[in-house]
Each structure stands twice: as C-alpha cells, then as structure tokens.
Amino acid sequence: GESVGLHLPTLSVQEGDNSIINCAYSNSASDYFIWYKQESGKGPQFIIDIRSNMDKRQGQRVTVLLNKTVKHLSLQIAATQPGDSAVYFCADSSGGYQKVTFGTGTKLQVIP
C-alpha cells in the first residue's frame, strides 16, 4: 500500500552544524506534508508544513524542501542545538482528506 518512509533511522550531528532529515513518500496524490518532532516521553509536536504547490518553506531555523518529481521531502535544521535531539516524523495527507499518514521516524542525536 501507499506509505511514507524515511531513509535513515538515526542521524548524529555536531552541535552547531546543520542537520538534514530526509523522507520519501510513495503516494503521488499526497498534497500536504508535515514534519513533527517528538521528544522523549511526549507526544509529537508540529514543526512546519508545506503544500504541494510549493517547493520550499522556511520557519525559525527550519526549512522544508519538497521535490515532487522524486517524491522526496527534507527537513533542514540550521545550527543544530542539544534541544533539537528528538525523533522526527514526516507525515502526509491528500485531496483535502483528513487522514494523516506518518513515516517511521528518524532519531536525531546532537553531539555537544
């Protein structure tokens, strides 16, 4: 069936470096994409979203890039901090439908 998945289960980065977390999706009808951050012991929290009519969207220290041609999504975190250590999930929905499908997650470890 259709799925949203991640390339790497764990990513280790040095504090202050930039982080890039990747996500591949397979549903060509997906038109809304979201990144969530989950800290230990908590529920996921919204970071940033992007619609399929955009290629790039920027937030505070985060940028999401969407490549519809290869069905690829990435989250870039600038100047990674210890507080960025968490599991990151990409998620998608399609056609205005309310169902949201999540990927398997990437664990980001920030090395001080």
Add this chain to the structure above:
Amino acid sequence: DVKVTQSSRYLVKRTGEKVFLECVQDMDHENMFWYRQDPGLGLRLIYFSYDVKMKEKGDIPEGYSVSREKKERFSLILESASTNQTSMYLCASSLGLAGGPGELFFGEGSRLTVL
C-alpha cells in the same frame, strides 16, 4: 494553548479484558485521531473522527472500536485485549480545514501493557 488530555498515562491489563482509553480536547476541534506507536513502525492510524458520531477506519482498525458521542471526547475501545496490543497509544485533534487536516495536536500518550 490547545490541550489534548489522555486519561491514563500507564495501564496494565490482562488478556481478554475490555479496555477504554479516553481522550479529551479543549479547542473545539472537528477532527480527532487515535494512533499507536511501536518502535521501528512509527505512528499507525487506528481510527479517526471528523465529526460527532462519525468515524472512519485508519490503517489498523482490527481489534479496536471508537466512540465519539461529544465533540470534545474520543474514546478508543479494545473489546478483548490481546498481548499484541501492548503499545503506546496517542490521541490527536485538529481543526480540520478545507484543504486538509492542518496541524495535529497530540496528547502525551497512554502506554498500555497487556499481560
């Protein structure tokens, strides 16, 4: 701030017991969701509801049912708990926009162990 409250953080039940997981949101959101989270499998959608008394199956509805009698409350029911239902259960709500679900707000989760 939106608050999604799950009634129990930790539960231990026996095989065959009926289990209720309750979730309440305080922002008048249209949509409510139940996910389960297992290591390496991410979040998998069990059921969701886009209005009172309305529900739709997610990707893994087998062994579960839901109830939404009031807008703010969405309950997940395990009619006869089994050991393979040991998991972290996450409830979420969203406003529900014409172009999609919008941001999901999650509760802190209910960790269920079935013995």
